[in-house]
Amino acid sequence: MNLQRVCRPLADLRLTLFSLGLLMVLVAICTVAQVRMGVFEAVDRYMRGFFVWWHPAALPFPIPVFPGGATAGLLLLLNLLASFVVRLRLVKEQAGLWLIHAGLVGFVAAEFSTGMFAVETLMQISEGQTRNYTESRERIELAIVDPSDAETVSVTAIPASRLRAGRSVSPPGLPFHLITRGYFENAAIAERTTEAPMAVNLATAGTGATRSIFPQEAFGGDQKAQNSPAAFVEVLEGDKSHGVWLLSAMVADPEIVEVAGAKYALSLRHERHYLPFWLTLRDFRHDVYPGTEIPKNFSSLVRLSDPPAGEDRDVLIYMNNPLRYGGKAFYQSGYQGDATTILQVVDNPGWLIPYVAFCVVGAGMLVQFLGHFFGFVPVARGGREADA
Amino acid sequence: MKKWIPWIAMGLAAAYALAGLGRPKYGTDLDWVGVGELPVLQGGRLKPLDTVARNTLLTFRGKQTLRSEEGTTSALEWLLRALADPGRADKDKVFVIHDPDVLGLLGFQVKDKYFSFDDMGPHLERIRDQAERASKIESKQRTRFQGAVLNLHERLMTYQMLRHTVQDPASESFPSDIRAFVGKLGPGREALRASGGKPRAEDPAIAALADSFTRFQLMAQAGYFRFLPPLAGEGKDDWRNMGEGLLVSLSSGEIHPLAGRYAAMMEAFRKGDKGAFAAELAAIREYLGAHHAGVLRQMGHEFTFNHAGPFYRGIVLYVMAFLLVCFSWLRWSDVLGKAAYRVLLVAFVVHTLGLVARVVLQGRPPVTNLYSSAVFVGWAAVLMAVVIEALFRRGFATAAAAVTGFVTLIIAHHLASTGDTMEMMRAVLDSNFWLGTHVVTITIGYSATFLAGGLAHIYILRGVFSRSFSAEAAKSVAQMVYGVVCFSLLFTFVGTVLGGIWADQSWGRFWGWDPKENGALLIVLWDAIALHARSGNHVGEKGFMVMAVFGNIITAISWFGVNMLGIGLHSYGFMDAALFWLVTFILSQWAVMFIGSLPDRKWKSPVGAAA
Known part of the structure; x- marks a missing residue:
């Protein structure tokens, strides 16, 4: 009884209408906003949060100005669950409606799950190469590779968010600490010059000692991945400086720093996510329609090897045909030149939820419509009598 | 008498629809159907020459026919002129320019809209400069003028490509050029082989070929579509334009059996020699019929589809149906309502046939791009309305269907002007x-x-x-x-x-x-x-x-x-x-x-x- 009393206001159909309307407004705004800020940022701003925030220059903190997509989703979810308690009755006539609305819960849940747990990364392999890691599209890390052990390579990664100028980082287990002397989200790199006013010359050691960087305006939104960040870090062993080093995502070779008799390789790179298995690109194909530049098909033939699991086989990844392995899915996403493939790697633990939800909704629709057809469900208009 | 009205209306509508299947009319008495059905590879698919003609003229001029003081010219007749007789085609006013700034750039009066290649001649460089500037700007950020000048430049490029597709526009007589090339081919290849991979340019036999090589290479790059079918043992996509076909001869030593025929047909067209034209066309079709019968048949179907214009006829019939419904609300509601419904049925059948024809021709489900979505949205709405009308019999669904069918087909008609509606x-x-x-x-x-x-x-x-x-x-x-x-x-x-x-x-x-x-x-x-x-x-x-x-x-x-x-x-x-x-x-x-x-x-x- 108590449950009924709590649920009754939540189950109000007007709340349904309000939250659906709210969702419509947000979807519309999010779509238009994509032109300016790109899909990812627009979705983060309008759909993923409980509020849409606004940060006026005069205030030190942002203020919520509008409910966000998460709020609309939550309201719909509560409204739906409450109406299960209040309005729908466990009778044969309402079985279809039950199933349809239960399935809808699944879709909302799936989007919550994607927002919270899904990770998308890229894997770029050239023919003949073997890779056991994927790379983040935008996130940058400072990697310190300790090659002293010949058997295993140990990697210490520091996310770029901790590399603010003036801050000190002490990587655990290493005989030195780092102080960031400068961090630039987007910078070009060239031969050292002291004449150009824009040039930043902070490095005192390594290849950076003969180079300058030129800070540039950072890309935002979907173009974030085009930024090429650069950092100046000072390596300190206790109080003893080993120089200021320039690290740039544009430079492929790491800087080698010698501290306490051991050599460490430092580099700034796209965040890597290591996999417990290896992929080797055996062949990449890229077909166009005859006499045009319109892509017809592209496909990657890869060797998947996972010795502990006893897997060693060829897999063909092509459009609409991903490889699903180890909780991740590898999709053919793009290519570079004729022999380098770009796979999109998605780790979404909730990927099956929409499929299940669709089956539930589908079953509900079948029951509902067959019910109309064979006459065991009156041609009712939903929960009209219950709510009016 | 009144009770016959619905049947009469339906009969008239059906007669109008069937008229699309009659023999097409052209300004001159050449075998235009035979020409229009010739297969060419363009935009990634095989299509009849007629389709290329219609789509090209549509992108140039916004219309599928060319109107001038001399009367109406079909797209196909115009295309042949552009391919075979540039001197005449350059005077055809086929380029439409709407943008006032582009008109200003060229110094044209705003009251004119259509221009010929000759009109454009003195301004080509200026257009290219502006287009080059515009192409450096990302398409989303382009101004209206930049978009328009770039578009004009693309059309002019396409036009120039057309001239190089079947012949060398600078040549006096391309068939004799080919014959001369055949004569030089044997000795030239012999000299090349003898040189052991180090050909000397002074060798007269090689020098004679080198000249042709340069010309054919330009034609190969510039050719707009490919009409020489693959030979025995080649892949089914290995169609070639004239330049490509002749270049292949350098390595194979053989001339493509249709290369000379096409060149001769174009020359006959230019000279107005109807007999020679018909003979060459017949020889080409005979060859295609013997080696590529399936392709030729398919081209025939698409030609018929183009000519029947089911969606255009659908538009007219939907308007008729809508007018009849409107009259039925004023007077004779029963009889006119029925007549409207029957005319709608005819329109729907025509619409359906058009849709099915596209599906069959393309080998694709009905919706593949924005154009086909418009055709399909209208079709599905009319289908639903026909069912509703059959159940309720009140005329409302007929009216809604007629308007929806009409509007969506009009939208489709306008979307078609961007090019091939059966693109890959x-x-x-x-x-x-x-x-x-x-x-x-x-x-x-x-x-x-x-x-x-x-x-x-x-x-x-x-x-x-x-x-x-x-x-x-x-x-x-x-x-x-x-x-x-x-x-x-x-x-x-x-x-x-x-x-x-x-x-x-x-x-x-x-x-x-x-x-x-x-x-x-x-x-x-x-x-x-x-x-x-x-x-x-x-x-x-x-x-x-x-x-x-x-x-x-x-x-x-x-x-x-x-x-x-x-x-x-x-x-x-x-x-x-x-x-x-x-x-x-x-x-x-x-x-x-x-x-x-x-x-x-x-x-x-x-x-x-x-x-």
């Missing part, structure tokens, strides 16, 4: 399974919302402005609208989820908040709001009609608006003129919604009171 599918979209399920389902959803909106128009406009709209008739329209909105919700929802599954299969994201996905979601949400509001009695019959009209706005935005955002994986391209019409449509829908929201006392017919 990009890799991501190249999946008949998903095109057949997701795209078709969602498009049916669009149709249903438009049909519901159309029926709601009838309810609102007749309810407010006429006294003859009975409460009982209103109720049955309202029932139709409710049913169609349910149907729309079902199809847009299923279609959206199928799209999600496709997206998950293609790039691992069930839901990516892509503009096109969001558009479909908006329709689902709006249908859900409307149905819940009605079932919970939060709106009455009239309110529900107003909501159904708003569904038109949402669907139009979802269908076209997102393409205008110019972003997202699904976008087909930017359309300026379409934006104007979209805004006009949305304003008109707001107006109808406003009328529908007038208080009861303003309604001339007492409807919807007891909702």
Whole structure:
């Protein structure tokens, strides 16, 4: 009884209408906003949060100005669950409606799950190469590779968010600490010059000692991945400086720093996510329609090897045909030149939820419509009598 | 007498539709059907020369025919002139320029709209300079002038490519050039072989070939389409233009059997030698019939389809049906209503045949691009309306169907001017399974919302402005609208989820908040709001009609608006003129919604009171 009393206001159909309307407004705004800020940022701003925030220059903190997509989703979810308690009755006539609305819960849940747990990364392999890691599209890390052990390579990664100028980082287990002397989200790199006013010359050691960087305006939104960040870090062993080093995502070779008799390789790179298995690109194909530049098909033939699991086989990844392995899915996403493939790697633990939800909704629709057809469900208009 | 009227109307409509199958008429008495059916490879697919002619003229001039003081010239006749007789074709006014700034750049008076290549001649360099500047700017950021000048430049390039496709426009007589080349081919190849991979340019036999080589290479690069079919042992895509075909001869030593024929046919056309033209054409067709009979037959089908113009005839028939319904509301409602319904049936059959023909010709599900979605939206809406009309027999569905069919076919007609409507599918979209399920389902959803909106128009406009709209008739329209909105919700929802599954299969994201996905979601949400509001009695019959009209706005935005955002994986391209019409449509829908929201006392017919 108590449950009924709590649920009754939540189950109000007007709340349904309000939250659906709210969702419509947000979807519309999010779509238009994509032109300016790109899909990812627009979705983060309008759909993923409980509020849409606004940060006026005069205030030190942002203020919520509008409910966000998460709020609309939550309201719909509560409204739906409450109406299960209040309005729908466990009778044969309402079985279809039950199933349809239960399935809808699944879709909302799936989007919550994607927002919270899904990770998308890229894997770029050239023919003949073997890779056991994927790379983040935008996130940058400072990697310190300790090659002293010949058997295993140990990697210490520091996310770029901790590399603010003036801050000190002490990587655990290493005989030195780092102080960031400068961090630039987007910078070009060239031969050292002291004449150009824009040039930043902070490095005192390594290849950076003969180079300058030129800070540039950072890309935002979907173009974030085009930024090429650069950092100046000072390596300190206790109080003893080993120089200021320039690290740039544009430079492929790491800087080698010698501290306490051991050599460490430092580099700034796209965040890597290591996999417990290896992929080797055996062949990449890229077909166009005859006499045009319109892509017809592209496909990657890869060797998947996972010795502990006893897997060693060829897999063909092509459009609409991903490889699903180890909780991740590898999709053919793009290519570079004729022999380098770009796979999109998605780790979404909730990927099956929409499929299940669709089956539930589908079953509900079948029951509902067959019910109309064979006459065991009156041609009712939903929960009209219950709510009016 | 009166009872025959529906049959007479239907017979006239059918006669009009069948007239499309008659023999096409051309200005000159050459075998134009035979020419129009010749297969060429262009834009990634084999198509009859007639299709290339129509699409090219459409992109140049915005029309499928060329009008001048001398009368009307068909696209095919014009194309042959451009291929074979540049001197004459350069005087044809085939380039339409709308943009006043581009006209200003060329120093043309604004009252002119159509220009010939000769008119353009003195300004080519200026156009190229401006186009080069514009091409450096990202397409989204281009101004109207930049877009227009770039477009003009592309058309001029295409025109110049046409001239190099079958012959060298600088040549006095290309067939004799080919004969001379054949004479030099043997000795030249012999000298090349003797030189052991180190040919000396001084060798006269090699020097003679080198000259041809340069010319053919230019032609090979510039050729607009490929008409020399693959020889025995070659892949089925290995079609070539004249330059490519002759270059291959350098390595093979053989001349393509059709190369000389095509060159001779073009020369005969230029000289007006009908006998020689017919002989060469017959020889070409005989060769194709012997080696590529299947292709030639397929080209014949597409030619017939082009010529029959089912969608154009559909437009006319839908207008007839709509006029008959309107008259039926004034007088003779029974007889004229029946006549309208029968004419609508004929229009629907024509529309269906056109749709099926496209599916068969293309080997694809019905919706592959924006153009075909317009054809299909109209078709599905008319199908639903025909079913509803058969059940209710009130004429409302006929009216809504006629308007929807007419408007969607007009939209399709305008979308066609961007080029080949049977263009090839990009890799991501190249999946008949998903095109057949997701795209078709969602498009049916669009149709249903438009049909519901159309029926709601009838309810609102007749309810407010006429006294003859009975409460009982209103109720049955309202029932139709409710049913169609349910149907729309079902199809847009299923279609959206199928799209999600496709997206998950293609790039691992069930839901990516892509503009096109969001558009479909908006329709689902709006249908859900409307149905819940009605079932919970939060709106009455009239309110529900107003909501159904708003569904038109949402669907139009979802269908076209997102393409205008110019972003997202699904976008087909930017359309300026379409934006104007979209805004006009949305304003008109707001107006109808406003009328529908007038208080009861303003309604001339007492409807919807007891909702």
